[in-house]
Amino acid sequence: MLVVTGSVNATYQSLETRKNVEISLARWLRESPFAWKTVETKGFEVTIDPDEFEPQAALFVDAWLTEERCLEGLVTSRAELPAVIDVRIERDQVTVHEGHAELKGGSFAIRHVPAFDTSSAVQLKVSCVGMEATCWLNLREELKISAQERERRAAISRVLQGNFSLHDVAQVIQILASQAGVVAGKSRGKTPEPQPAEELDEDFLFDSWLESGEKRAKTSSERRRYDKALTALNHWLNSQSDEAETDDEEIDEGEDEAPPVKKKLSDGRNEDARDRRRQDLSMTEMYVLLDRLCEGIPKKLDEQPDRADAGLLAEVVASRVVDRTIRQPAFVEPCVSWLDQYSSFGYAAPARARVAQIAAAMAVYAMSRLDAIGSPVPLSSFKEAVDRASGTSLNVEEFASLAKEGFERDLFSRLTMDERQRLADTAARIVSAATVDDALIALLRMAATGPSRGRGQADQEVAQVAQAMRTHSRLPLTQGLLDTAGIARSACPLCNRSLDKDELKALRSKHYLVHQNLMCRGLVIFSANRSRLTAILRELQHA
Numbered sequence: 001m002l003v004v005t006g007s008v009n010a011t012y013q014s015l016e017t018r019k020n021v022e023i024s025l026a027r028w029l030r031e032s033p034f035a036w037k038t039v040e041t042k043g044f045e046v047t048i049d050p051d052e053f054e055p056q057a058a059l060f061v062d063a064w065l066t067e068e069r070c071l072e073g074l075v076t077s078r079a080e081l082p083a084v085i086d087v088r089i090e091r092d093q094v095t096v097h098e099g100h101a102e103l104k105g106g107s108f109a110i111r112h113v114p115a116f117d118t119s120s121a122v123q124l125k126v127s128c129v130g131m132e133a134t135c136w137l138n139l140r141e142e143l144k145i146s147a148q149e150r151e152r153r154a155a156i157s158r159v160l161q162g163n164f165s166l167h168d169v170a171q172v173i174q175i176l177a178s179q180a181g182v183v184a185g186k187s188r189g190k191t192p193e194p195q196p197a198e199e200l201d202e203d204f205l206f207d208s209w210l211e212s213g214e215k216r217a218k219t220s221s222e223r224r225r226y227d228k229a230l231t232a233l234n235h236w237l238n239s240q241s242d243e244a245e246t247d248d249e250e251i252d253e254g255e256d257e258a259p260p261v262k263k264k265l266s267d268g269r270n271e272d273a274r275d276r277r278r279q280d281l282s283m284t285e286m287y288v289l290l291d292r293l294c295e296g297i298p299k300k301l302d303e304q305p306d307r308a309d310a311g312l313l314a315e316v317v318a319s320r321v322v323d324r325t326i327r328q329p330a331f332v333e334p335c336v337s338w339l340d341q342y343s344s345f346g347y348a349a350p351a352r353a354r355v356a357q358i359a360a361a362m363a364v365y366a367m368s369r370l371d372a373i374g375s376p377v378p379l380s381s382f383k384e385a386v387d388r389a390s391g392t393s394l395n396v397e398e399f400a401s402l403a404k405e406g407f408e409r410d411l412f413s414r415l416t417m418d419e420r421q422r423l424a425d426t427a428a429r430i431v432s433a434a435t436v437d438d439a440l441i442a443l444l445r446m447a448a449t450g451p452s453r454g455r456g457q458a459d460q461e462v463a464q465v466a467q468a469m470r471t472h473s474r475l476p477l478t479q480g481l482l483d484t485a486g487i488a489r490s491a492c493p494l495c496n497r498s499l500d501k502d503e504l505k506a507l508r509s510k511h512y513l514v515h516q517n518l519m520c521r522g523l524v525i526f527s528a529n530r531s532r533l534t535a536i537l538r539e540l541q542h543a
Contacts, residue, residue, distance in 0.1 A: 001032045059131040063124045064138035071110040075126060075133070081106055082128040089137060090123045091116060117157060118142055153225065159232040162239065166282050169236050173289045175229045180313050182296030226312055233290075233316070234410035237323045240283075294320050301345045302488075311351030314342045318358050319411040322365070326414055330373050335366035339382060343389040344528070346485040356390035360399055361406025363430055364423045365415075379433035386430070388484060388528035400427040437527050440511045441536050444469075448540040468514040468523035469540075477537040480523050482507075483530040495520035 006024035063073030071089075075081060081103055087110060088098040096116040101108035116122075122137040142150065155171035158164040294317045301310055321334040343359050363382040370377045387393050390402065406412070407420035415423075447466035469477065472494055480494050487507065490499050492515050499507070499515075507513045513524045527533040 001029050003027050003029055003033065059126065059128070059133040061124065061126045061133040061135045063126075063135055064140055065113060067141040069111070069113045069115070071113050071124075071137075073108050073124065073126070075103060075106050075108065077131070079131075082131075085126045085128050088125045088127075089113070089116070090125060091118075092120060096122075117161075156225075156228055156232045159236055160228075162235075164236070166286055169286050170289060172229050172232045172236070173286070173293055176226065176233065176316055177289075177293045177296075179226050179229075179309060180293065180297055180300055180316075182293050182300065223309075226309065230312060230316060230319070231410055234319050234413065237319060238410070238414050290320055298341060301342075305345040305485075306348040306351075308348070308351070310345065310347050311354035314345075314351070314355050315358060315409070315411065317342065318362060322362070322411045325365075325369060329369060332366055332369045332373070332375070335362055335369070336378070336381075339363060339366065339385040343385040344484050346488075352389065352391060356386065357402050357406035358409065358411075359386045359389040359406070360394075360402035360427070361404075361409075361412060361420075361423075364403050364426050365412070367426065367430065368423055379430050380435045382430050383433045384435050384437070384528065387435075391528075393529050393532055394431065396428045396431045399431050400424050403427055436509075436511045437529060437533065440525070440527075441533075443512070444536065444540060464514055465512065465523060468521060471520075472522045477523070477541050478534050480525055481530065481533055481537065482524065482526045484528050487526050492517070492520060492522070492524055494522040494524065499524075 004024055004026050058077060058079075060076045061073055063071060065071050071087070075085065083103060085101055085103060085108065086098070087101050087108070089096050097113055099110055101110050118139055122139065123134055124137040125132065125134050127133075145153070152171055152175055155164070155168040156175070158168045159172055297313045297317055301307075301313060304310075318338055321338045324334055325331055339359060339362055342355060345355075347355055363386050367377050367379070367382065386399065386402070390398075394402070403424040404420070407415065407424060412420065443462065443465060446462045447469055472479065475494070482493055486493065487504065490504060491497065492499055494515065495517060497515075497517055497520065499513075503513055503515070507524060507526045511526045513526075515522055515524050525533060525537070
């Protein structure tokens with residue numbers, strides 16, 4: 001038996017207060033909780049004076065906001081409906097959005113409603129000439145989510161609004177960690193454990209009932225939430241002072257409470273200093289949580305580089321990397337390491353485009369920081385990394401365009417617009433650098449013309465490559481070509497035998513390897529720009 005209890009009406013009186021809650025509950029029960037008695041209706045009686053009914057011109061509205069931020073509603077009236085209505089969304093008697101909507105059969109829709117705080121009740125007011133109607137605005141996404149999920153979203157909103165605690169920051173980091181599948185640890189602030197749900201009579205209940213509808217919206221809704229969490233993370237990072245992070249402190253993971261602070265028996269003048277130390281320690285703990293998340297992400301991308309959220313996860317790490325370099329300008333190594341590591345994963349197309357933008361911006365930013373501290377700039381490595389990330393060999397215009405798009409992302413928002421433009425304009429310096437692939441192509445061309453007769457090391461290298469190119473003469477030279485995904489499999493493409501660590505290291509360093517296995521002796525080539533090397537190898541094969 002399906003039993004529905006509770007209130008399902010919204011009266012004018014209920015609309016006058018923001019403390020009113022309208023709720024109904026539907027339950028499947030094996031047995032009826034009621035005793036039924038058959039009766040006959042004797043008659044009907046009107047107990048309200050007809051004059052108290054609403055006038056014929058009264059307007060009524062019911063509206064809801066979808067997960068795609070589309071405001072939809074239905075307007076009814078005993079009088080003729082207007083063609084256009086004015087629409088206003090209010091929260092705590094403050095207008096958060098207003099506009100106009102056309103009525104078609106009483107229905108209306110307004111797309112792309114801007115985000116607003118939904119932590120308290122929201123009303124919708126519609127009006128036209130001489131008529132007005134008010135209703136509670138149903139937020140469909142809010143109605144579906146759990147209390148824990150609602151708190152997480154509230155934490156994101158508080159961080160974005162700048163009115164947050166460190167517990168909110170920890171929540172944001174945990175949200176991103178849960179998406180990545182990484183255990184980032186927990187902060188010392190204790191979060192109330194959710195209470196176990198009561199056992200219900202039937203397995204098929206509300207969650208199952210919602211499942212079919214949720215499947216359609218789940219992916220886009222989750223993507224928006226995690227992108228918003230990343231925005232909140234960058235908002236927090238960008239809002240901290242340069243002295244906020246303390247790298248040399250250690251956190252004892254086994255303690256739930258903050259360690260005791262030494263206290264002098266005085267008149268309390270040390271209270272402010274003690275509070276500052278506690279705040280610094282808590283701030284350090286936030287960075288520890290974030291660093292644990294960043295440390296776990298590469299493994300997840302190794303396991304599944306084509307996952308839909310790969311671009312977001314790469315950007316989480318990039319945000320932390322840029323934050324550290326801005327705080328410690330001489331500490332550029334994280335930027336260089338990020339470029340090398342995160343340009344190498346086999347991303348799907350949307351993630352690849354996102355990572356390529358960040359990589360281009362990261363490259364010119366790292367170059368400027370290395371120049372500032374007088375360190376050599378690995379221009380060829382930077383060029384190869386960005387080409388790897390984009391999947392093609394970029395010209396100056398393409399590189400600069402990607403860098404500008406990358407600088408528009410939140411992780412670089414502490415740089416001024418002039419700084420971003422100036423950095424993007426230095427792309428030509430990286431693009432013009434000779435790469436390892438350029439040196440490899442020159443070596444292949446020399447080897448293809450015939451064995452060198454010299455005795456120098458370079459001549460012997462050419463002769464060795466020339467011999468290896470002829471070893472598997474029945475196979476195309478492209479058979480030995482590996483891209484980023486291929487080298488991850490650690491197997492020779494010619495003989496299918498495993499390549500050891502030293503061989504893989506040499507292959508990544510020089511981009512070619514003469515496989516010394518007695519059953520092979522062939523030439524193995526590695527390039528992230530597979531299309532370019534494929535064209536060169538085919539040209540040499542048919543020369």
